[in-house]
Amino acid sequence: MNKEKCIGCGACVSVCPDVFEMSDDGKSEVKKKECDLDCCKEAKDVCPVDAISLD
Ligand code: SF4
Secondary structure: OOOOOOOOOOHHHHHOOOOEEEOOOOOEEEOOOOOOOHHHHHHHHHOOOOOOOOO
């Protein structure tokens, strides 16, 4: 996930709270290193600035 790009909209946290959370700097943060849940792909799709990459 690209913190530079993130605008802190919270969309990824809404669709995938087990993996993403908002951090103190107002941007989202990845809680789990492994993203093996379906919602990871969903989070990538909803991110308006394409800040999430799955690898
Ligand atoms: S959906 Fe994208 S822009 Fe919005 S908080 Fe998550 S990473 Fe940041």
